[in-house]
Amino acid sequence: MDLAPFKLDIDELLDDYAKENCTSFTDFKRVWMAKKFSYIFEGRPKTNSGVFMQSLFLHCIGHMTSQSSLLQRLPGLYCLYCLYECQPYKPHYKIYLSLEESKKLKDFVIEAKQNGLALVPALVKRMLDKGMFLFGFINLLGDNEAKEVDEMNASQNKRVKFACDKLFANTQIGSYMHTDLGVEFELDSIKKLSMDYAKAKESAFAEASQTVDVEDAKHILQNDKLLGDKVEEIVKEWDAQKEEFYQKTGVSPHDELAVVDNDESGEFHDENETDAFDELEQLLLE
Structure with a gap:
């Protein structure tokens, strides 16, 4: 499946919007409609629809979380929202957002609020309220997928061991x-x-x-x-x-089961996890 032409179309759309030096979502929709951009779905593949949509979403997220200026990243968010709303699939494919990407989205919202772009937090809040996001832990934009999968497996094994220890205590x-x-x-x-x-x-x-x-x-x-x-x-x-x-x-027949050390509450804590998702939603409620 060659998705390069679709990504190129998105790049051209965002470039055209950036050239107008605009920040409003209304202006972005005007550029979208002028280019009849909804027709991007006419060339969609017959199979692997989920991969197709996530690839488009991911390309927009890449623009939105890049090191470019705020005004250059802004249309990435607008395009992400429009692609979700205009997709021809029922039910809609959700936008996969990793933990790292959610942190960047939080920083993006903070920066937008500081620069007077009140529409950004409002739009992200709307996306959260409508359940557009599917949160996960694997960063699909990175180049260390194998390492991150290993880390996830290690974390999962740690959870299973903890559950066994608590169960058998x-x-x-x-x-x-x-x-x-x-x-x-x-x-x-x-x-x-x-x-x-x-x-x-x-x-x-x-x-x-x-x-x-x-x-x-x-x-x-x-x-x-x-x-x-x-x-x-x-x-x-x-x-x-x-x-x-x-x-x-994953328990060995020769393992001695014992309760692992943890705090008095008896809750499991993973040092690699944060409250990024909750922080993001709390930020938008402020």
Whole structure:
């Protein structure tokens, strides 16, 4: 999917608006309509619609969060809003915004307010109220995607470990996890006893059949499984469930589960996380 022509169209639209030295959203809509820019969707791909829309959104976000002047970044926000509202998809694809990008958006709003551009915080607040954004942690504009994915996995593993520690604290679940059911049931002894019992039963019937009619009692010999075999199936099922638990939680069979150190509230805190999203919304309410 070649998206370069679509991105070039966006660049030209923003350049045309910037040349007019305007700051109002009304002027941007005038330039948009003069170029009949909604027709950008006429050439949209038949498949991967989500990738297509996010690529357009991302290109606008790149303009909006660049190192350019405020007036050069402003049309990036306007174009982002218009692309969302004019997209032909129902329901609308939301605008993915990473944690880092949300911080830049917050700084952008602060700078706009300081420069008297009251429309910017109002427009961003409208976008938040309408639920246009989909917040995430991966910065799609960066070039270290693999590193960030690894960091996300590490953070997720840390959360899972914390959840396991809290779940197993002061309970008997930890001891159950390390229980060898075969040993607890003395499986080998049960299998030997059940086998000896089956042989003794067959021998007794064979001996009795020589003197009496045992036809009505033959059903006693027709058991499908020995007790030892049934217990062994239970042990195997127990082991399979434990293994599945280890795989899903990342806990090792030899791990000693203990409560991790945390503050008195017992809440999990990730040093890499901030309240950027909440700060942004609070800022717009001021």
